[in-house]
Amino acid sequence: MSEQTITLITGANKGIGYEIAVGLGALGHTVGVGARSPERLSAAVEKLRAEGVDAFAVPLDVTSDESVTAAASLFSERFGRLDVLVNNAGVTGGMPQTPTTVDPATMRTVVETNVIGVIRVTNAMLPLLRRSAAPRIVNMSSSVGSLTRQSSQSGVEAVGPISAAYSPSKTFLNAVTLQYAKELHDTNILINAACPGYCATDLNGFRGIRTAQQGAAIAIHLATLPDNGPTGSFFEDAGVVPW
Numbered sequence: 001m002s003e004q005t006i007t008l009i010t011g012a013n014k015g016i017g018y019e020i021a022v023g024l025g026a027l028g029h030t031v032g033v034g035a036r037s038p039e040r041l042s043a044a045v046e047k048l049r050a051e052g053v054d055a056f057a058v059p060l061d062v063t064s065d066e067s068v069t070a071a072a073s074l075f076s077e078r079f080g081r082l083d084v085l086v087n088n089a090g091v092t093g094g095m096p097q098t099p100t101t102v103d104p105a106t107m108r109t110v111v112e113t114n115v116i117g118v119i120r121v122t123n124a125m126l127p128l129l130r131r132s133a134a135p136r137i138v139n140m141s142s143s144v145g146s147l148t149r150q151s152s153q154s155g156v157e158a159v160g161p162i163s164a165a166y167s168p169s170k171t172f173l174n175a176v177t178l179q180y181a182k183e184l185h186d187t188n189i190l191i192n193a194a195c196p197g198y199c200a201t202d203l204n205g206f207r208g209i210r211t212a213q214q215g216a217a218i219a220i221h222l223a224t225l226p227d228n229g230p231t232g233s234f235f236e237d238a239g240v241v242p243w
């Protein structure tokens with residue numbers, strides 16, 4: 001097996017995903033840049049290469065079975081395996097988003113992308129991950145998906161605006177991450193959820209207080225865990241996030 005580390009990051013054309021590509025690229029990973037828009041994909045790959053990253057294009061819409069199957073074939077034919085999968089692509093569905101008024105179509109889009117998209121990509125890539133000596137899966141979640149923090153009435157722990165689709169989609173994603181960890185507990189695959197903190201990206205109209213680069217750090221850490229690292233947990237820079 002080659003010593004190259006082969007990585008796929010979904011939604012890597014901008015924001016936190018792009019910065020994860022920069023960070024893992026700097027650590028020597030060969031980075032498959034997943035993106036749904038051909039124009040944004042080629043621009044990101046070009047920019048990453050200019051920054052010295054061994055990046056290549058992976059056309060990938062996480063909501064499309066066909067697109068995800070094609071992406072898995074690309075890795076299979078080119079490398080025969082995948083070492084690191086970062087499920088980063090995500091949408092909010094737009095704000096404000098109150099439970100009493102939310103459009104069911106918004107619910108479907110957000111869950112389709114943030115939860116089912118992760119399952120679709122993970123399951124397509126699992127046969128390739130199983131061929132890796134040290135497979136790692138990172139699911140980009142958010143502390144707004146923490147029921148513990150959502151139910152906190154005051155103080156710094158009460159996070160995020162009322163959100164009918166986005167926050168619950170991350171809660172759903174956390175629950176699914178845990179189920180994967182249970183099923184895969186007797187394998188060498190480590191799978192964890194990450195919260196990047198509130199970062200200035202397109203997702204929130206650049207209102208976040210951290211940079212996308214700062215947000216990328218926890219995913220980079222979880223993507224490069226040692227073999228005895230944790231699995232089935234939820235982390236931010238400061239440590240474990242309560243479910």
Ligand SMILES: NC(=O)c1ccc[n+]([C@@H]2O[C@H](COP(=O)([O-])OP(=O)(O)OC[C@H]3O[C@@H](n4cnc5c(N)ncnc54)[C@H](OP(=O)(O)O)[C@@H]3O)[C@@H](O)[C@H]2O)c1
Pocket residue numbers: 010011012013014015016017034035036037040060061062063087088089090091113117140141142143195196197198199200201202203204208212
């Ligand atoms: N920013 C924050 O404060 C924050 C906080 C907590 C968690 N997060 C999570 O971090 C992740 C990255 O968010 P970000 O802040 O970097 O947002 P962003 O700048 O809006 O980037 C989101 C990325 O996901 C891609 N994407 C969306 N739907 C997709 C689909 N169906 N198929 C493939 N790619 C798709 C976007 O592609 P397009 O360019 O084509 O739209 C974009 O590349 C998300 O999962 C988000 O929920 C962010």
